[in-house]
Amino acid sequence: MIDAAIKILKETSSLLVITGAGISAESGVPTFRGKDGLWQNYRAEDLATPWAFERDPETVWRWYDWRRGIIKNAEPNKGHIAIKELEELYEKFFLITQNVDGLHERTGVKNMIEIHGNLWRVRCTRENKTFVLPDVPLKEIPPRCSCGALVRPDVVWFGESIPVELMNKAYSILESYETLIVAGTSGVVYPVASFPTFMKSKGGKVIEINLEKTPISSIADISIIGKTGDILPEVVEGLKKIF
Ligand code: OAD
Numbered sequence: 001m002i003d004a005a006i007k008i009l010k011e012t013s014s015l016l017v018i019t020g021a022g023i024s025a026e027s028g029v030p031t032f033r034g035k036d037g038l039w040q041n042y043r044a045e046d047l048a049t050p051w052a053f054e055r056d057p058e059t060v061w062r063w064y065d066w067r068r069g070i071i072k073n074a075e076p077n078k079g080h081i082a083i084k085e086l087e088e089l090y091e092k093f094f095l096i097t098q099n100v101d102g103l104h105e106r107t108g109v110k111n112m113i114e115i116h117g118n119l120w121r122v123r124c125t126r127e128n129k130t131f132v133l134p135d136v137p138l139k140e141i142p143p144r145c146s147c148g149a150l151v152r153p154d155v156v157w158f159g160e161s162i163p164v165e166l167m168n169k170a171y172s173i174l175e176s177y178e179t180l181i182v183a184g185t186s187g188v189v190y191p192v193a194s195f196p197t198f199m200k201s202k203g204g205k206v207i208e209i210n211l212e213k214t215p216i217s218s219i220a221d222i223s224i225i226g227k228t229g230d231i232l233p234e235v236v237e238g239l240k241k242i243f
Pocket of ligand 1 (some may be wrong): 017020021022026031032033034048064072098099119156157158183184186187188189209210211214226227229
């Protein structure tokens, strides 16, 4: 399977990678679905919707603080690093991550978008101005903008749309890239879940890496079962021998 993936990648001049929570699992960041996923113990509608924040902003803020606490102590793993190495191998490379943990950014990868936002960034609910959270403890939870309005995590919640400029960017990349690696996502949250089908419909190739089969597996050209932290470095090593 890995050899077949390397063969496709060898013949590719443009590579798009899409990642989900699974890529950060080996860094100790919990995923959302599955046995130890966050949605086993928490209800998305109580924590990750605009209505939840309106009803109980403090609880939502504290849940994000708890997640920030885990992520602060996490490091990018071998999977994140392999993706950065892929960027170095291809002139035309792009990464779309659904993750809000900022771990990809910490590897130095440049051509990327965080399509669901970033939990270190916060946004005024009135003016939409964004800020990066300071290291110092906040006086108020949730904090307020200088205009007096509450500040919220700058992430995309259920029931919200992805900002139009990010969607336009994603579609222009999908249209002009040949091959997609989709790694560590359950492939059930739209619109990103539809990107592999889009890639196939325009004649592109799709390689999936996941611990288990997903709805993407049946349309993927190659579906590799395994950890992203094991498989991606093997793929990069294989490619380096050829490039
Ligand atoms: P999920 O938690 O839904 O899926 C994680 C996927 O990663 C699963 O398919 C696992 O099998 C796989 N996985 C776990 N560990 C892995 C490993 N070491 N190697 C390879 N695969 C592994 O996370 P996402 O697909 O990212 O959105 O979820 C998509 C969106 O739903 C998230 O961005 C978030 C969530 O609710 C919002 O909060 C809006």
